[in-house]
Amino acid sequence: MPAYKAPLRDTRFLMNEVFDYPAHYAGLANGKDADPETVGAILEACAQFCEQTLSPLNLSGDQEGCTLKDGKVTTPKGFKEAYEEFVAGGWQGLSHPTEYGGQGLPMSLGLIKSEMMGTANWSFTMYPGLSLGAMNTILQHASQELKDLYMPALTEGRWGGTMCLTEPQCGTDLGQVKTKAEPNADGSYRISGTKIFISSGDHDLTENIVHIVLARLPDAPAGTRGISLFIVPKIKVKADGSLDGSNNVVCSALEHKMGIRASATAVLNFEESTGYLIAEPNKGLEAMFTFMNTARIGTAVQGVAHAELSFQGALAYAKERRSMRALSGKKEPEKVADAIIHHADVRRMLMTQKAFAEGGRAMIYFAAQYSDHMVNGILENDAKKYKEWDDKLGFFTPILKGFLTEMGLESANLGMQVFGGHGYIKEHGMEQIARDARISTLYEGTTGIQALDLLGRKVLLTTRGKCVREFTATIAKFAVDHLRNPKLRRYATDLGRYAAEWNLLTMRLMLSARKDRDVVSAASHHFLMYSGYVMMAYFWALQASVANDKLAHGGSEKPEFYKAKLAMARFYFDHLLPRAKGHASSMIKPSKTLTKLPVEHFVFE
Amino acid sequence: MPAYKAPLRDTRFLMNEVFDYPAHYAGLANGKDADPETVGAILEACAQFCEQTLSPLNLSGDQEGCTLKDGKVTTPKGFKEAYEEFVAGGWQGLSHPTEYGGQGLPMSLGLIKSEMMGTANWSFTMYPGLSLGAMNTILQHASQELKDLYMPALTEGRWGGTMCLTEPQCGTDLGQVKTKAEPNADGSYRISGTKIFISSGDHDLTENIVHIVLARLPDAPAGTRGISLFIVPKIKVKADGSLDGSNNVVCSALEHKMGIRASATAVLNFEESTGYLIAEPNKGLEAMFTFMNTARIGTAVQGVAHAELSFQGALAYAKERRSMRALSGKKEPEKVADAIIHHADVRRMLMTQKAFAEGGRAMIYFAAQYSDHMVNGILENDAKKYKEWDDKLGFFTPILKGFLTEMGLESANLGMQVFGGHGYIKEHGMEQIARDARISTLYEGTTGIQALDLLGRKVLLTTRGKCVREFTATIAKFAVDHLRNPKLRRYATDLGRYAAEWNLLTMRLMLSARKDRDVVSAASHHFLMYSGYVMMAYFWALQASVANDKLAHGGSEKPEFYKAKLAMARFYFDHLLPRAKGHASSMIKPSKTLTKLPVEHFVFE
Structure with missing residues (x-):
């Protein structure tokens, strides 16, 4: 372990x-x-x-x-x-x-x-x-x-x-x-x-x-x-x-x-x-359900927790296990083989874990401030304030719970994958992380329930898209603010496009759901995952912008930490954010793709 | 169980x-x-x-x-x-x-x-x-x-x-x-x-x-x-x-x-x-390694096996477990709630399992004919024939082993997801399928090794892209042959585009790998998964075309079976194939996104 x-x-x-x-x-x-x-x-x-x-x-x-x-x-x-x-x-x-x-x-x-x-x-x-x-x-x-x-x-x-x-x-x-x-x-x-x-x-x-x-x-x-x-x-x-x-x-x-x-x-x-x-x-x-938002964010934490722990285990192993040579040439010529961290695909797995752990942590620490305000509403007996912040939090809750626990599970499985066959053996503790992580998408409302809560309740019913409009406005503002910075332009450009697309998709779903209620359930999973990937992209870009600032203005902290943040943001945008494309495409497909097959025709003997 | x-x-x-x-x-x-x-x-x-x-x-x-x-x-x-x-x-x-x-x-x-x-x-x-x-x-x-x-x-x-x-x-x-x-x-x-x-x-x-x-x-x-x-x-x-x-x-x-x-x-x-x-x-x-191709396809079978078994378990449960009402209205008004198979998102999970089980089975049954020819080469002491068919099989092997076992693992996890919290309990046997499936991406060459074998050895080194050109030619021919059939046009159009893109991506990787060997490892995972999704799309379209034929020309078999195949092909193209988009985008990103972060900067204390 x-x-x-x-x-x-x-x-x-x-x-x-x-x-x-x-x-x-x-x-x-x-x-x-x-x-x-x-x-x-x-x-x-x-x-x-x-x-x-x-x-x-x-x-x-x-x-x-x-x-x-x-x-x-x-x-x-x-x-x-x-x-x-x-x-x-x-x-x-x-x-x-x-x-x-x-x-x-x-x-x-x-x-x-x-x-x-x-x-x-x-x-x-x-x-x-x-x-x-x-x-x-x-x-x-x-x-x-x-x-x-x-x-x-x-x-x-x-x-x-x-x-x-x-x-x-x-x-x-x-x-x-x-x-x-x-x-x-x-x-x-x-x-x-x-x-x-x-x-x-x-x-x-x-x-x-x-x-x-x-x-x-x-x-x-x-x-x-x-x-x-x-x-x-x-x-x-x-x-x-x-x-x-x-x-x-x-x-x-x-x-x-x-x-x-x-x-x-x-x-x-x-x-x-x-x-x-x-x-x-x-x-x-x-x-x-009064404290459901905080309870669910408490479960979202599980995604970050298992991504982090599995990353720590996989990283230690990747530094010490030696197998084959890096394709671009020997990295440790004096050893029998290179440590596997020198293989780009192993790095892809480690960086995926790290991106989900640190990106998820950022999402949770952001939402945690909303829960502080909500609690203050209670402490101050201010029902309006309580409701205002609880509602704001309510948009983040299903995304954090639904998306981060799925990513935690993926990260835990990647940690096993870095270990190869040894990942399957109980003594190393990596498989335990995957088994422990497996509950997180099931309890406190399954991922499917989070998806319905997000699209059906929070986006369509309660706010008629306002929650998406508000959050994408934040993203768009970030994009505009950083478009001229050569170090951040790439993130700004991508984010600007995704912010517009997220709104557009929301609008399309709102319109089609009016005529066809099944749209909500049929699109919900893809909408949730899309929202998760784009939201996390914003929080990676935000970290990159802070890191970029710190590097530009010096200070007493190690610059390597900030450089690593920039490298991770690039990784997230190159290797994880593009998954949103598939979800964007699938969420607007007709609901009858899912609903038309008669129950008795799922199998034939 | x-x-x-x-x-x-x-x-x-x-x-x-x-x-x-x-x-x-x-x-x-x-x-x-x-x-x-x-x-x-x-x-x-x-x-x-x-x-x-x-x-x-x-x-x-x-x-x-x-x-x-x-x-x-x-x-x-x-x-x-x-x-x-x-x-x-x-x-x-x-x-x-x-x-x-x-x-x-x-x-x-x-x-x-x-x-x-x-x-x-x-x-x-x-x-x-x-x-x-x-x-x-x-x-x-x-x-x-x-x-x-x-x-x-x-x-x-x-x-x-x-x-x-x-x-x-x-x-x-x-x-x-x-x-x-x-x-x-x-x-x-x-x-x-x-x-x-x-x-x-x-x-x-x-x-x-x-x-x-x-x-x-x-x-x-x-x-x-x-x-x-x-x-x-x-x-x-x-x-x-x-x-x-x-x-x-x-x-x-x-x-x-x-x-x-x-x-x-x-x-x-x-x-x-x-x-x-x-x-x-x-x-x-x-x-x-003489029989490695058949051994690895034997492991690819595990992906189909676990997708199938988990699907069978989840389907039975989805028909009997009652929770909430379908969004488009009560499906079983006389019952306390609708069976969960009436929820579109539950169907999405079941159909994903079924699509991977049946799509994977088709891929394996196709490749199995190649292995018959290969064995005949051995039986006939015809080394050339043996090598010819073993090489042909060699292109399918890493895709089948690498892609189908990953999809089997996903399907096994979806089976648990359909069960909700009950999926986590040992007595139902659903979590066992996920644990059993977990080894399949690790042994007989991890997914990462399959990916390297596919892109590095089979595509770039041994055939210089010929294996991709040949298979995409098969796909393109199918596309041309069915473009005028209104029932199949949609599949033909999509397949035509993907066949062209698969070739283009292969070409780009070949060119960039000449200057930068790390490209092979950096792109391999995305190339493998992309290949898997597109190859399976072809085998779903092929099944759809046969089903469409049978429906048009009658026969003694139940038409419902063929209609279900058509519904499943549509599902595959709407909900699973679009995932290839993300992989297409990520595989051509610079290798330095993965290789640049120094080993000692993966964590800071």
């Missing part, structure tokens, strides 16, 4: 040189304490925890997996100690309110923390990650009494949390949820039903686990309009916060999964478990 | 309606017995064996894996009985000479047999598959004495075989092989060294295992020109063919692999094992 090294130079480049995080934090209500010195110290401490504690547990965690015995779930060796270190470091409450014991820092810092942790050990990171989902939901929708009861232990990390949505018959289509909630005399509810695929659904890391559960009230309307949201603790909690015995939440099985094997994925049976309603009755789904 | 159903209708379509196998077989020296009735009976019997015996062992084989205990390797439960059934059916010798007990039928039938077997259970199929490699090498290069001694038991399947190339320090770069062969007084050799990644290297299916081993003679020149080829049996063989005790071939470990877990991948230590030289001294590498 590659030993993880946090890419702090790239993080600092993005935060300080590209996106001016110091100014961004200075402008936030909760950003005053996030001064550059504090942020720097947090990043260093987080890197150390990830490199020294989490990374060494990644391979062993996969090999051992989680076990369920006598109703108890045990995480792999070392996870409990690592989690204790995580709690002691105060990491869980980094971006959560000080009134519950958190550090009250901006949301984006929490995202950067989870990027590092997730790269070092994605399975481990899912435990506190799911707790964050529960915490955000409770903070936003629960009564003060419930917040006071649950938030301190969750913020500390002493308790964990989950999100219980999926049932055997439904995942995406939550209108089919069957779990029941029947009222008790004291205002609480009896929750009964089976939930599957519950990440961190049971484990031995925390004293208690707080489940956020979707269920139906007795008189609820059918479908999505009849779903309510409940807090259901694994162990009952007394009014003073102390624990009060089992709440009949039974972990009946752990799923046997392709990857993320150190993350316990549970089947949970709620057997008249006591639950507490949060949010309004029958409005559970909306409430559950 | 999807229960495999052999796609016999498609096999018959390709053999009888598209490629006229009856006429092809009638023209072969060894094809007289392959009359339509015999072939039909063989296909039926093979399908039955695959569906009833091999398919049910696929999931359990993966779960159990192989074990090494006290020096003995045990295959999963049921494998030995299935192998006995395979031997009893005479399947191993299907395409091998009657003089050694085979059925003497054309090579292509063997390939179609292994396609069915491999789709049902790839891990199982590797055991007899490796034996075929050993058999072909012995047949072509060993003395009559060695042939008489080894071929009958191998042809029967009573003994197995392997190919021992890879060592810890080298896989692709076999010039680094260190295994030694020291002469004995009796003309045999003492073989000493370690071989890794030996598929079927040890197991309990056969009485003996015949290893084909690359090793160096004491006075051998360094590098690839000093490698010789040996037969090294696991158990010594007496002159009468009976077994004679251990030959010191020690299986010291089984690799822990991502997939194909029921296939035993061994580390073999040869400890002064007795070996017998075949082929000329120091010419071992050339001899080993």
